[in-house]
Amino acid sequence: MSASLYRRRRAKNAIVQLLAVGAAVFGLFWLVWIMWTTLSKGIGAMNLALFTEMTPPPGAEGGGMLNAFFGSMIMSLLGIAIGAPVGVLAGTFLAEYSRNSWIGETVRFVNDILLSAPSIVLGLFVYTLVVAQMGHFSALAGAIALAFIVLPVVVRTTDEMLQLVPTQMREAALSLGVPQWKVIVQVLYRSSMPGIVTGILLALARISGETAPLLFTALNNQYWTTNVLSPMANVPVVIFQYAMSPYENWHSLAWAGAFVLTMFVLLVSLLARYIVLRNKIAHD
């Protein structure tokens, strides 16, 4: 009786462990498949024209994505420039001015919700807020939509990083008669800088692949433009339109764009990880 119970428990354990290994293999399987597809189709479609020519009109041969790369860069940088400073300040508010108060808890909670809110909803929000008011699509509206995605990421990392700074550091600085804002700007920001930079990099990685909020804010533009008040081409929306189109030429451009985008996102997130890791080692 007890021997059979023992055998049953061991058998069950073996099966469950096998299933768990299977689950991990299942997860890795898709990763490998998706990466392989992006690599093989993307490298095959790479050429110099991709970085030197504009997006082609329907049916035309050749062409590249120069205007889209440029537009993505402008909008991502603008999104970071708008979202990150506000995020750092709001994170400071949470960590330094409202610890354990109801308003701090509420803001933190709302920020967590914003962090996982669907990006298409933020796009619609910016559409009604900016595009509908201005009367036309613009790169600026796109950047504002991206800034709303940057904001919660930076708030969260700033909040967490500042909370990691030992209280003694604040006390030491304050006891020297340094005013609180200087303690925060010159002491606390300095010691939590790697963490904050990591947060900004993670936000950059996230917004550079965002498509949905740009569909109805920045829209797209087949031509070269540097005017942030006009519609601007950007990599994700170009990939979306070209992949959905019936033209072979456009498909291969979309794959090349997807490859560059994926590599960029992976590199930025690796860099973010590296900064955290290096900092951790320095502290140990």
Next chain:
Amino acid sequence: MNATSLPATADTRRDAADLRADRAFRWLVSAAGVLVLVSLISAALSMLWGGRQAFSRFGLEFFWRDAWNPVLQDFGALVPIYGTLVTALIAMVIAVPISFGIAMFLTEIAPKWLRTPVGAAIELLAGIPSIIYGMWGLFVLVPFLAEHVYPWVDDNLGGIPGIGAVFSGPPLGLGMGTAGLVLAIMVIPFISSVMREVFLTVPGQLKESAYALGSTKTEVVWDVVLPYTRSAVIGGIFLGLGRALGETMAVTFVLGNAHRLTVSLLEPGNSIAATIANEFAEADSPMYLSSLIALGFVLFMVTFVVLTIARLMLRQLKKREGN
């Protein structure tokens, strides 16, 4: 001693300047904090405002009408809502057990040297932009399913009385089932990394005492780790659900964009996010636009509730850790 008797030395002037700067800084960061609060509320209100025409024309009926006809200006949210819920449900059915398996593998089974690389690789999946999932889904997964999987499903499961209708249909490759599968792949890294993290918070003594009594790994995970982390695990699942409900680009590529109510998982459907992404640019009338924004409002409210539950549940474990 009163204040007037003190000469205004350089020191007190500096104190006053510091005080002003301190106050200004405090005001600045508080404004930024309040902005976070305001942005969520105004997002909800602006969509309610943008959708006011649709809501006032169709009233509450908007939520259960299955019409979607831009020519007749007749709109209802039932088909997209149904598609959103069904695809998210399929995703959760696949992703939850798989994520649990991955978390168990990474915390209890895998040898130490394997844990970091496998964990990092799974998290890489979370970093890939969703449009890449969409392209891969459309150009690789859809043809594969249409050729090798769906014909078999239609032949072997389509005939079963009762539930057969769910598995029968033309093997297009596009559809609710495909969208659910892609969504599952996308949320697995989120759910499994939350599960792994909360599993790691279980005190070692708790697990060791169970092992000392002769428990198997399965029993330790199921009877010790899972009860200890239950609320946070549910939070992680809801976090994944929120993601699955709101995911746009990947679903837009593989769902087929058809405004039809169907029980078959093999047939194309639509979801709220995909409808908005596909049709926003071509919405040529105020009522059409308003209906799309109203859909966005519905999506926002649903994900808001789901994410709130997720955060409340995740907070439970943090509180316990604090004690």
